[in-house]
Amino acid sequence: MSACRENELDALLAGELSDEDAARVRAHAEGCAACRHALTWLRMERGWMAQRARRTPSRPALDFAALEARLAATAEPSVVPHRAPHESPWRGWRTMLMGAMATMACFGLGLVRSGPTTNAEEPWGAEVLVAASGEACEDAAAALEARVGACLIATPGLALRN
C-alpha cells in the first residue's frame, strides 16, 4: 500500500482531487487489491468518525451563555493585578528595568539639584548621595521596590561603580 499512496485514496474520498487525478487514482484502485482493501478501511473510518461526531454529548462548554459570561468577566478590569499562567515571564524583568530606570532618574534629578561637584575625580560626591537619598526619591523608590519586590536603590550604584 505504501507504493500506492494511501493519502491519494483518502483525498479521493474527500473529493479533494482534480478530475484528472481522481480518474487516475480510481483507475489504479480498480486494478489494485491493496488499494481496494485500503479504500474499504478508509470508508469505514470515515463512517465511524461521522457516527462518533453525531454522538458528541451536550456539554456545559457548548452553551454560549457560559462563554458570554466568561467574555464579560475577561473584559472587566482586574482590581488586583496578577500574573496569568501564560503571561510572559519577561514581564517581571521589564517592570524591574523600568523601576531601575526611574530610580536612576531620581539620582539624576538629585545631581541637577545639587549643582556641579567640586571634585572632578569624585563625580558622585557626598552631596549627590545625600540628594539622591532624599525624601521624594526614597518614597518613589520604596513604592517601586514594593511593586517589583526587589531592591532598586543598590542597582544603579553598583552599575556605576563597575
Add this chain to the structure above:
Amino acid sequence: MKMVLAGAPPSDTDGERALLRRARAGDPAAFRRLFERHAPGVWRFLRDLLRDEEAADEATQETFVRAHGRLQALRDEERLGAWLLGIARLVYLESRRSRGVQVDVEAEEHAREVEAVLPTPSPEDLLLDRELEGLLTQALGTLREERRAALLLRIDHGLPYEEIASVMGWSLQKVKNEIHRARLSLREQLSAHMGGSRP
C-alpha cells in the same frame, strides 16, 4: 462532487465568511452562530487530546475566549475551522504543561507495516456500536499526542493535509507519514475485534 467530511461543520463558505465579517464588526449574534457551528468539533478535538471531558469543557471555553479576542488576526476567512483547532491545540499544550504532564505514552511508536495482514471489514463492521466506539477511543488514546492530533484533524475534522501541516507546524510529507502510521496503528488494534475476511 465534494464529500461531506466526518465531523466537520457544514461547508457553507459564503455564509461563514459573512458571519465572520459581522462578528469582526462586533455583532455578538454572528459570533454566537460561529460558536454554535464550531464549538462541538473543538470540544471533541480537545476531549480526544485531553481524554478528560471536564478539562475539554474548560479548554473549549478558553479557545473561544482567545478566538474572540483575535478575530481580526485571522487572515484567510475560509480557514476559520483550522484556525480554531490550531488555537485549541495551543490551549491543550499549555494545559498539559501546567499540569506537569511530560510526554505521551509512546505505545505505538514503532508503527509497523501491517496492512497486508489486516482483514477486509465486513458490512457489519461499518456500524460503530458502543463497544467499538470505546475501542476506537481507546486505540486513539494509545497514539502519541502529535500523531493523534494530526489523525483527528484529518479523519474527524476533515482538514486538508496542507492545513494540518500549518496547524501542526510540520512539512506536508511529515503530515502524510504521521497520518499513515496512525491509521495503521488504529487498524491493527481494531482488526482483532472485527469480523471480515483476510485479503
